Amino acid sequence: MTVLALTARRRSVRVRRARRAQPPRSRSLPRHARAVTRAAAWETRSFIAASAAIAVAFVLALIYLAGSTGIASVGYQAQRLRAQRDELGRQNALLELELSRLDSPARIEAEAKRLGLVRVPYIPVVTADPVAVQR
Amino acid sequence: MAPVSSARLRILFALFAVLTIVLSARVAYWQTVARPTLLEQANGQILSDQVLHARRGTIYDRNGAILAASVDLRSLYAIPARIADKATVANDLGILLGRASGPILERLTSGADWVFIQRRLPEATANAIADLHVDGLGFVEEPKRLYPNGDLASHLLGFVNDAGVGQEGVEERYDRVLRGTDGKLVAERDPADREIALGLRESVPPRNGADVTLTVDLSIQTSAERELRTAVEREHAASGSIVVLDPRNGAILASASYPTFDPSAVIAADPAALPDRVIDWAYEPGSVMKAITMAAALQDGLITPNTTYVDTGYADIGGRRLYNALGEVWGPSTMTQVLEHSANAGAVFVAKKLGEQRLYDALRSFGIGTATGVDLAGEAPGILRPLAQWYPVDLGTAAFGQGLTATPLQLASVYAAIANGGTLYRPYVVASWRGADGEHRTAPAAIRRVVSERTAATLRDMLVATVDKGIAHAAHLADYSVAGKTGTAQIASPDGHYLDGQYISTFAGFVPSHDPYMVVVVALEKPRSELYGTVSAMAVFRGVAEDTLRYALVQPDR
Numbered sequence: 001m002t003v004l005a006l007t008a009r010r011r012s013v014r015v016r017r018a019r020r021a022q023p024p025r026s027r028s029l030p031r032h033a034r035a036v037t038r039a040a041a042w043e044t045r046s047f048i049a050a051s052a053a054i055a056v057a058f059v060l061a062l063i064y065l066a067g068s069t070g071i072a073s074v075g076y077q078a079q080r081l082r083a084q085r086d087e088l089g090r091q092n093a094l095l096e097l098e099l100s101r102l103d104s105p106a107r108i109e110a111e112a113k114r115l116g117l118v119r120v121p122y123i124p125v126v127t128a129d130p131v132a133v134q135r
Numbered sequence: 136m137a138p139v140s141s142a143r144l145r146i147l148f149a150l151f152a153v154l155t156i157v158l159s160a161r162v163a164y165w166q167t168v169a170r171p172t173l174l175e176q177a178n179g180q181i182l183s184d185q186v187l188h189a190r191r192g193t194i195y196d197r198n199g200a201i202l203a204a205s206v207d208l209r210s211l212y213a214i215p216a217r218i219a220d221k222a223t224v225a226n227d228l229g230i231l232l233g234r235a236s237g238p239i240l241e242r243l244t245s246g247a248d249w250v251f252i253q254r255r256l257p258e259a260t261a262n263a264i265a266d267l268h269v270d271g272l273g274f275v276e277e278p279k280r281l282y283p284n285g286d287l288a289s290h291l292l293g294f295v296n297d298a299g300v301g302q303e304g305v306e307e308r309y310d311r312v313l314r315g316t317d318g319k320l321v322a323e324r325d326p327a328d329r330e331i332a333l334g335l336r337e338s339v340p341p342r343n344g345a346d347v348t349l350t351v352d353l354s355i356q357t358s359a360e361r362e363l364r365t366a367v368e369r370e371h372a373a374s375g376s377i378v379v380l381d382p383r384n385g386a387i388l389a390s391a392s393y394p395t396f397d398p399s400a401v402i403a404a405d406p407a408a409l410p411d412r413v414i415d416w417a418y419e420p421g422s423v424m425k426a427i428t429m430a431a432a433l434q435d436g437l438i439t440p441n442t443t444y445v446d447t448g449y450a451d452i453g454g455r456r457l458y459n460a461l462g463e464v465w466g467p468s469t470m471t472q473v474l475e476h477s478a479n480a481g482a483v484f485v486a487k488k489l490g491e492q493r494l495y496d497a498l499r500s501f502g503i504g505t506a507t508g509v510d511l512a513g514e515a516p517g518i519l520r521p522l523a524q525w526y527p528v529d530l531g532t533a534a535f536g537q538g539l540t541a542t543p544l545q546l547a548s549v550y551a552a553i554a555n556g557g558t559l560y561r562p563y564v565v566a567s568w569r570g571a572d573g574e575h576r577t578a579p580a581a582i583r584r585v586v587s588e589r590t591a592a593t594l595r596d597m598l599v600a601t602v603d604k605g606i607a608h609a610a611h612l613a614d615y616s617v618a619g620k621t622g623t624a625q626i627a628s629p630d631g632h633y634l635d636g637q638y639i640s641t642f643a644g645f646v647p648s649h650d651p652y653m654v655v656v657v658a659l660e661k662p663r664s665e666l667y668g669t670v671s672a673m674a675v676f677r678g679v680a681e682d683t684l685r686y687a688l689v690q691p692d693r
Contacts, residue, residue, distance in 0.1 A: 072331065079330050090276075093206040094258060100201040100283035105357040125614060125691050 182335065183324045188278055189315030192344035194292060194305060196353040197566060201283055203292055203306070203398075207276040209261040210254040215243045217271030224269055228252060231263050255279045279399075280306075286395045288356050290411035291349075291387075291564065293512065294398035302401075304411065305347065305564060307512035312568055315344035345570035350386035350563065355379055355653075355683050359389040362678035363657070366671045367393045370662035376412035376543045377675060379683070380654040382551035382645060384579035385560030387509070388653060389679075390544075392416075412658070414509060417517040417540035421624030422477045423643045423656075424503075424536030426553060426594065428485050429470060431497030434590045437488045440471045440597050450483035453527025457483055460623065460666065471597045475605025477621060479535045486534035494533060495522045500585045501549045502559055503541050509562040510577075517541040536622055543641075547656040550643045553598070554618070554651040557584050557591040599648045609673035610644055612680060614691035618651075619644020619676070621669040626661070637661050640668030646680050647692040655679055 101107065165173060194203040211228075218224050221243040229236030232253055242250045255277055256264070264272065280295040293304025301310035318341030323334025330336070359377045367375040379389040392412040396404035410416065432438045448464035449456050459465070459479050465472065473481030486494055498504065504519025518540045520529075532538040541549075544562055552559040561580040568575050586594070598618035601607045607619045622641035625633035641658045645651040657675045662668030683689075 075331065076329055090207050093204065097201065097204055097206065097281055097283045100204075103200065104284045104287070105354050106284065106287060106361070109357070109361070122613070123685060 181323050181325075183320075183322055183328075183330075185320045185322070187318035187320055187339075187341040189317050189341040190343040191278065191280065191295070191299065191315065192313040192346045192568070194313075195346065195348045196351050196356070197349060198352065199348075200353045202288060202349065202351070202353070203280060203282050205278050205280050205295075208255040208258070208279040209274040210277045211252040211256060211261070211264060212273050212275060213243060213250050213252050214271045214273070215245070215247065215250065218243060218269065224272070227267060227269075228264065231260055231267075232256075282398045284353070286397045287353075287360060288351060288389075288391065289395050289398045290392045290413065291351065291356075291390045291511070292398055294401045296401075303409070303513060304511055305349065306398075308510055309347055309565060309568070312570065313344040313347060316342040318342070342571060345568040345575075347568040348566050350381070350388065350566045351390070352388050354686050355679070356389040356391065358682035358686075359675075359679050360391045360393075360395070362675040363391055363393050365678075366657075366659060366675045370659055370664060370668060370671050372662045372668070372671075373660040374412055374416075375657070375659045375675075376416060377655065377657045377679070378413045378543050378547045379679065380547045380551050380562060382554035382560075382651045382654045385548070385551060385562045386566070386579070387562055387564045388683075390564070411511070411513065412660075413543045414511055414514040415542065416658075417515045417542050417545075418639050418658070418660075419537050419539065419624040419627065420541050420546055420641055421536040421622035421639070422479075422482075423546055423550075423620050423622035423641050424498075424539075424541075425474060425477065425482045425534065426598065426620050426643075427497055427501050427503070427549060428482050428489070428494065428534045429474065429597065430501075430553065430586050430590060430594050431493060432470075432485045432489055433593055434497075434586045435489070435493065438470050438485060440469060440593060442470045443467055444481060444484045446473075446476075446478055446480050448480060450480040450531060452483055452487065452531035453529070455528040455531070457528075457531050471600050472605075474597050474601045474620060477601075477606045482534040483531040486530050489534075491522060491525060491530050494530060495519075495525070497585075498533065498539065500559075500583065501552065502545055502582070503539060503549075507542075507544055507548050507562050508580075508582075509544060510565050514544070515542055517545055536624060543656045543658050546641070546643050547654050550619075550645055550656065551654045552585050553591050553594055554645040554648075554654055555591075556588040557586040559583055559585050595648050598644070602644065607642065607644070607669075607673060609670050610642060610676050610680075612646065612677060612684075614693050615646050615680070615684060615689075616648040616692050617644055617646045617680070618648040619673075621673070623666055623669055636665055638665055638668060640672045642669055642672040642676050644673075644676055646684065647689065649692065652687060652689045653680065653683055 191205040193201060193205070196202055215221065222240060225236040225240035225243055228234075228239050232239075234253075239252060242252060252272075261274060265274070278299065282289070282292065291304050293306035293308075294302050295306055296302055299314065301307040301313060306313065319337075319339045321335065321337040323331045323336070325331055359379055363375050363377045366372070375393045377389070377391050378387065380386065381388055390411075390413045392410070394405065394408040396408045401409075429438070444467075446459070446465035446468045448462060449458045451457075457479055460477065463476065463478070465476050465478055465481075468476065468478060468481060470481070470485070472478075473485070489497070498519055504517055506514045506516040508514075520539070525533075529538050548559060548562055559582045561582055563577050563579070565577055567577060595618050598620055599616050602610050602617045602619050607621050610617050610619050620643055622643070624639045624641070626637045626639060628634050639658060639660050640662050641656065643654070643656045645654040655676050657672040659668050659672050662671055664671065
């Protein structure tokens with residue numbers, strides 16, 4: 001055998017080895033191997049879907065909680081405002097009563113007396129008719 | 136590791152099985168049999184069942200001034216277990232409340248979980264207590280009826296008791312209208328006692344009471360009460376009453392009794408001050424009734440103002456001799472002079488012409504012996520005995536107002552009929568009320584015509600002469616013609632005799648006489664000046680009339 005022939009044989013052996021080391025082509029994979037591959041893909045997809053569902057549910061729950069909290073907060077605020085309105089109404093009623101008390105003729109009369117004012121003993125009234133006749 | 140014996144495993148399994156069964160049974164019990172109890176307890180913790188108080192209606196005078204209104208005032212309560220230094224707190228509260236601290240401390244140490252310290256506090260006091268920031272003290276709001284004019288018109292208004300029910304006067308008569316209907320709120324509450332917005336909420340809103348407007352004028356009422364109080368105090372009278380009517384429709388412009396009371400503090404009032412003497416004090420009115428006797432005789436044409444008789448100072452009737460007051464003898468007198476002198480003998484002369492039946496009919500027609508029907512609680516009808524029970528002398532005594540009783544309001548109605556031309560009106564005090572279904576107005580109610588317009592006009596002139604020239608001259612006004620009549624009645628004792636030196640003095644009059652704006656009746660019980668108590672009654676009339684005519688801008692007619 002010549003050196004050239006020996007070299008060519010060695011090259012051929014390396015090529016075969018290299019081909020063996022390469023991954024097999026799909027069409028050339030066995031059935032069970034393909035099934036394993038598909039299962040792995042489904043798991044990935046279902047994991048993503050479940051994660052997405054959980055995330056959506058979480059977001060929805062957050063939205064619901066935010067809404068509930070917001071409504072509760074507004075409810076408390078409305079309650080505070082109602083209480084404030086009622087208190088202002090009550091204060092207003094008290095002020096109206098105080099105004100009535102201060103406006104009372106009896107109080108004004110007593111106050112006038114205290115200030116030294118006196119009643120006019122006589123108020124002359126000129127009737128219109130005689131004046132009109134004279135003119 | 137040593138193997139566990141199967142016997143031990145079995146025992147453990149049995150133990151868990153029994154526990155599971157017991158727990159399951161317990162859970163089943165709470166979920167079925169005891170479920171209502173649990174629900175009730177849970178609801179009790181989170182649901183509040185709150186009464187929504189209806190606001191009691193406000194009472195206004197005819198010009199819109201508030202006479203009575205309800206507001207929520209703060210009541211002070213304590214949770215003693217949360218108060219650390221009870222003695223100091225009791226002392227502080229005693230100072231602010233103006234009370235002794237002892238009773239407050241007793242309450243705080245009574246062992247109660249929750250106690251009221253004082254209810255319905257004035258605002259300033261409540262604010263001062265709130266500023267103390269004492270843990271264990273709190274406030275709850277409770278409705279309180281307030282009367283901004285104090286004791287003014289208290290008898291007319293009445294009052295409201297602690298249960299919120301109207302008593303006496305307008306408050307009682309119109310309680311159903313004023314009170315309204317309470318509502319209810321069931322709501323879920325959080326631990327901080329705040330209403331949960333998304334929780335259960337069932338609400339029945341309250342229906343507030345109607346606001347009521349009276350015919351009363353606060354200015355006239357003030358004048359009437361001032362003049363009455365002055366006269367009663369000057370005369371040391373046991374009591375007094377005054378009523379002012381609009382004769383054109385029977386509207387009550389003012390009504391007062393003395394002594395009086397503060398309707399917002401009735402518990403402190405003298406019980407003798409509570410009755411409204413204008414409507415429930417029926418007494419023998421005396422000579423003010425001569426106007427009815429004259430009206431009946433004028434109406435029947437039995438007399439004219441100039442009909443003359445000879446007054447001898449007395450008249451014999453039914454086997455009895457009835458005298459003029461103070462034994463006066465007037466000689467020949469006209470019917471106008473009978474009123475001017477208030478001659479009892481003259482009244483008997485007229486009564487004899489009328490006869491029992493006609494006089495009785497006239498008295499009934501003018502409303503004597505029958506309640507006027509005024510829209511106030513507790514009106515007395517007075518007494519007019521049936522004709523069948525009359526003694527012969529009753530014809531004479533009834534002619535000048537004895538042997539029968541009438542209230543000041545009945546007398547005012549009689550004089551209003553004479554003033555307005557002969558129509559008897561039902562007096563009324565509520566002009567209108569405004570409720571959820573709109574406004575209700577009281578229409579003046581003419582009961583009947585009691586005399587013709589001509590008779591009323593003739594009698595008015597006779598009554599003007601009584602004021603201008605006669606016994607009622609103290610009621611004279613410079614610029615207005617006044618018609619009126621005095622009455623002095625003895626007071627009957629329980630044993631059927633008249634009390635010596637004790638009288639009821641009455642004046643009934645109206646002004647201006649030919650187009651009357653107001654009818655006033657004043658009555659003083661047991662005045663110090665005895666027979667001359669009518670002078671004080673007329674002074675009251677004059678004071679009220681001067682104030683009112685000036686205030687109402689009534690044109691002088693003289």
